[in-house]
Amino acid sequence: MTYFSNVKKNFGFGCMRLPMKGSSVDLEQVKEMTDAFLASGFNYFDTAHGYIGGLSETAIRECLAKRHPRESFVLTDKLTENFFSREEDIRPFFEKQLKACGVEYFDFYLMHAQNAGNFEKYKRCRAYETAFALKEEGKVKHVGLSFHDKPEVLENILTTYPAVEVVQLQFNYLDFENPGVQSRACYEVCRKHNKPVIVMEPVKGGMLARLPERAAKFLEGPGGGSAASYAIRFAAGFEGVFMVLSGMSDLAQMNDNLSFMKDFRPLDEEEKEAVGKVVAELLKEEAIPCTACRYCVDGCPKKISIPDLFACYNQKKRHKDWNSSVYYSNFTTGGRGKASACIKCGKCEKVCPQHLEIRKLLAGVAEQFE
Numbered sequence: 085m086t087y088f089s090n091v092k093k094n095f096g097f098g099c100m101r102l103p104m105k106g107s108s109v110d111l112e113q114v115k116e117m118t119d120a121f122l123a124s125g126f127n128y129f130d131t132a133h134g135y136i137g138g139l140s141e142t143a144i145r146e147c148l149a150k151r152h153p154r155e156s157f158v159l160t161d162k163l164t165e166n167f168f169s170r171e172e173d174i175r176p177f178f179e180k181q182l183k184a185c186g187v188e189y190f191d192f193y194l195m196h197a198q199n200a201g202n203f204e205k206y207k208r209c210r211a212y213e214t215a216f217a218l219k220e221e222g223k224v225k226h227v228g229l230s231f232h233d234k235p236e237v238l239e240n241i242l243t244t245y246p247a248v249e250v251v252q253l254q255f256n257y258l259d260f261e262n263p264g265v266q267s268r269a270c271y272e273v274c275r276k277h278n279k280p281v282i283v284m285e286p287v288k289g290g291m292l293a294r295l296p297e298r299a300a301k302f303l304e305g306p307g308g309g310s311a312a313s314y315a316i317r318f319a320a321g322f323e324g325v326f327m328v329l330s331g332m333s334d335l336a337q338m339n340d341n342l343s344f345m346k347d348f349r350p351l352d353e354e355e356k357e358a359v360g361k362v363v364a365e366l367l368k369e370e371a372i373p374c375t376a377c378r379y380c381v382d383g384c385p386k387k388i389s390i391p392d393l394f395a396c397y398n399q400k401k402r403h404k405d406w407n408s409s410v411y412y413s414n415f416t417t418g419g420r421g422k423a424s425a426c427i428k429c430g431k432c433e434k435v436c437p438q439h440l441e442i443r444k445l446l447a448g449v450a451e452q453f454e
Contacts, residue, residue: 087250087280087326088226090191091158094320095345096128097121098284098329100135100377102143109139114147117338122152124342130282130329132162132196133181134382145186159187160282162196162230163211166382171209178218193224194252197379197437199233203241212245226250230284232437235269242277252282254375254437255325256292257318257359258366259285262373264439275324283328286319287312289375290331299365306355312337313344314351314359321350371398372445373438380432380442386421390432390442393423397449412453423450 097118103110121127129148131140141161148157167177182188193215195206206212218224228250231238242248251274259265274281287293293312295303303314312330320328332338351359376391384390392415400408416422423446432442 088158088191090127090225091327092125092127093345094325094327094348095126095316095341096130096160096282096327096329097126098331099129099131099140099144101290101331101333102136102140103334104136109136109143111143111146113335114143115151117332117335118147118151120335120338120342122156124346126342126345127156128158128160128327128329130160130284131185132164133167133177133184134164138184141181141184145184149186154187158191159185160192160194161185161190162194163215164196165202165205168209168211171211171214174209174211174214175218178214178223182223189223189225191225192228192250193218193226194250195227195229197435198229198231198237198241200237201434203237207244212248216247228252228282230282231270235266235273238270238273239276242273242279246277248279250282250326251279252284252329254285255281255283255319255322256286256288256315258288258292258363258373260363264373271322271324279324280326281322281324283319283325285375286328286330287315288373289377291373291375295362295366296369299362302358302361302365306358307352309344310340312340314355314362316341317344317348317351318356318359320345320348369401371401372440374398374440375438377437379435379437383431383435384421385429385431386425386427387419388421388423388425388446389415390446393449393453394445397445397452400452409453422454423447424454426450 103113131144133141161181168174195211215224215227219227226249228248230252253270254265255267255271259267261268292315295311300311303311316328316330330341332341372394374391374394378391380390396408396412426443426446428443436442
C-alpha cells in the first residue's frame with residue numbers, strides 16, 4: 085500500500101550508524117552506499133541533528149544533497165528536545181538543519197523521541213503547531229513523530245494532534261510483546277488512528293543480525309538468508325507499515341539488505357514459526373536489551389560509555405567471550421568512567437527509549453568486570 089507518492093519503496097536508509105574513520109564519517113563509503121541505495125530503486129533517508137554529534141546531517145549534504153537531484157530522494161529530519169527551550173528557538177534550529185543537510189525543505193519532519201515527559205514541553209513550546217506552519221509554508225511536506233513510551237501516551241498525543249500524518253515506532257520481533265517497549269500495542273494505536281508506521285530498530289541495534297548460534301540455527305532451514313533479513317522482513321510485513329529503516333554501517337550491510345528488499349516478500353508461515361523459536365531462545369538469555377542509540381551518553385557527568393559497557397556485558401553473558409574484558413578496559417580509559425563510577429543521578433534513565441534501569445544494570449556490569 086502506498087501512503088506517500090514520493091516514497092518509492094518500503095525500505096529506508098537510517099543514518100544514525102554510518103561508517104566511521106576515527107571520529108569522522110567515512111564519506112567515500114557513504115557515497116558508495118548512497119549510490120547503491122538509489123540505484124536499487126530506494127529513496128528514503130532518515131537523520132536527526134544529534135546523530136553522530138551532528139555529523140549525520142552534514143554527511144547527508146556531502147554524500148546525497150550535493151550529488152543527486154533533490155527530487156530523487158526523500159529526506160526525514162527531526163526536532164529533538166535538547167535543541168530548543170522555547171517556541172522562538174524552533175525556527176532558527178530548523179533553518180540550521182536545512183543548511184546542515186544542504187536542502188531547502190524536508191519531506192518528513194518528526195517530533196523526536198516523544199514520551200510522556202517531553203510531550204508536555206513540545207506542547208508548551210507549540211512545537212507541533214510550528215511544524216504544521218512550516219508545512220503550510222512548503223518547508224515540510226509531512227509532519228509526524230517518533231515515539232518511545234507506552235501505548236496510552238501515544239493515544240494521548242494522536243488525540244491531541246490528529247493532524248500528525250505518520251508515527252515512527254521501535255518495532256521488531258523481539259520487542260513485539262516486550263512489556264517495556266510494547267511494540268504491538270503501540271502499532272495497534274497507530275492502526276486505530278489510521279496513521280502509517282515507520283519502523284525503527286527492526287534489527288534492535290544489530291542484536292538480531294548477530295544472533296547466538298543456538299538461536300541462529302532456527303533460521304537455517306526455512307528460506308535461507310541472513311539473520312537481518314528475517315528481522316527486517318518481519319517488520320515490513322505488517323499492514324500499515326510503509327517504511328522500515330535500517331541503520332547500515334558499511335557497504336556489505338547495505339548490499340545484504342538490498343538483496344532481499346529489492347523484491348520484498350513478507351515472512352511465510354514457516355519463517356514466522358522459525359522467528360518465534362528464535363524469540364523463545366533469546367528470552368532465555370540474561371542480557372541487557374540496549375539498542376545503542378546513545379541518548380544516555382551525552383548527559384552522563386562521569387562520561388560512562390553506557391551502551392558500550394552493556395555490549396561488553398551482553399557478550400560476556402551470551403557467548404562467554406573473554407575478549408569482552410579487553411573491550412571493557414578499552415571503553416573505560418581516556419577519561420571515560422567505569423560502571424562503578426556511576427553516581428546514580430538518573431539522567432540516563434530519563435532519556436532511555438528502552439526504559440532500562442540503567443543505574444541498577446551498571447552495578448551488575450561493575451560486578452561482572454571489576
